[in-house]
Amino acid sequence: MQFIEQELKDVKQRCTEKVEGSEVEACVSAMVRVRIRRTKFKDVTVCLQFPKDYPNRPLVVELKSKTLPDKLLDGLSRLCEKECAEKHLGREQVLLTLKFVRTFIDENPLCVCSDEISRTKRMLSDGDDCKLKQKSGLVLLRACQGLYFIDVKLSLPDTYPEEQVGVELRGSNFPKLFNRIFMGNAIEIARRCVEPPIKKRPKDPPFVPQKSLLPVTKYLINDCVKYCATQVCALCKKACFPDDPKNVEKGELEYNYAEKVYCGHLFHYGCMDAYMKIPPFQGGKQCPNADCKKRIYHNKWRATPEVAEARWAHAQAKDRELAEVVDFLVD
Ligand SMILES: [Zn+2]
Ligand SMILES: [Zn+2]
Known part of the structure; x- marks a missing residue:
């Protein structure tokens, strides 16, 4: 118990300094709860519980967020527990775990759209491809139909989804006119996700920016390549x-x-x-x-x-x- 008391003191004192964007909400032996915020959407609450025999057993980790996908949070919780079990047994684990979560959010900018990426991957068929460049926040999409293809680079700004996904054509064997139509419409679809309509109807609810990656990949795969080529x-x-x-x-x-x-x-x-x-x-x-x-x-x-x-x-x-x-x- 003394070990935990000492660690709790340590967390209270050093958390904000050691883990950027963190805020201690609770720090008692029953539970440690810390909110870590990088942007409005990269915002997660880490709940930690000390198991029996701590620190010789790993912390019990639960992550909560109003903005990050549940599946991602589940996966990341398991990853945190694995880190503790494999690397940190026998020593203070709280700050190390909080730092691990912060680093993960920093180094995986695509975490905000992991749900959209899995839905895009489910749309792919023969020859299509969706590669992730996690550190640079890029999604490289190839959509094919028969011998026709387009290669598109989609870039996620740090402020995603408040700012729209960037769309850039890297290659295509469709005629130039079609490439212009594809790109023009894709950018417009993304813009409409984040900018309120010019003409607002009085009964419309207040405008909230929507995630723009999936609408764009859906359009490029289905409405552009698969549709036009057939x-x-x-x-x-x-x-x-x-x-x-x-x-x-x-x-x-x-x-x-x-x-x-x-x-x-x-x-x-x-x-x-x-x-x-x-x-x-x-x-x-x-x-x-x-x-x-x-x-x-x-x-x-x-x-x-x-x-x-x-x-x-x-x-x-x-x-x-x-x-x-x-x-x-x-x-
Ligand atoms: Zn028609
Ligand atoms: Zn004809």
Whole structure:
């Protein structure tokens, strides 16, 4: 008992100095409770109990946090107990354990999103990959579909999730236009997680920043790579992208160039161009996918229904004239 009394005194005196960001909440022989805070979200309360025969047996460790994932806390508690059992038997264990927790939080910046990382890993299939660079707070994601892929670097700021995850393209064999769409939307998805909407409706609850990593990985894996690489053009019923990315059409005005329209569906440029020039035009041309039918917006086809109608009528008249000339020549 004397040993514990001495250690408790020691903890009270030296904890704040020895363990950065710590605050002793309770320090009695029944329990030691210390809160360790690095940021608003990297905030954990360490509860320690002395077992019988202490210090010849390891401390009993329990971690609590309103912000860190439960699974991570469970794993870290077991790790603390293992450290005590393997390295610190026979001596004071409290400060060593608190220091161990602090170091873990400092050296594992991805601890705040360990739940999002495991959910991302569960979405992966053949060829996909998710590597963690724990010390630099990076997640390296590769998403594939057939021979198509994108490599993206996701970086977590220390203030995550209050600040959004950084998104950067490292490699891809999709056309440039698609890479721009993928990155632009991914950054926008992350931004919306942390910035309140400009137009607030009166009944909306107060805005709280949300974790942005999982929404971004979900979008990149499912809505970008898996979706785009397998899309079929509803007009010609053929794949929008060839099986081999080497054969992707790069010319923006070539027939087989893949286009993404406002609703998200993909078409061949040539198929869409022909479709946009035939009636009906009223109310704007609709997406040819039967279950979509949304109006088509695209900067390559900006004519209003009236202009499109007039152009079509003009083309028809020209065809008739031509037909008469042909008739005349034939007669
Ligand atoms: Zn087509
Ligand atoms: Zn559509």
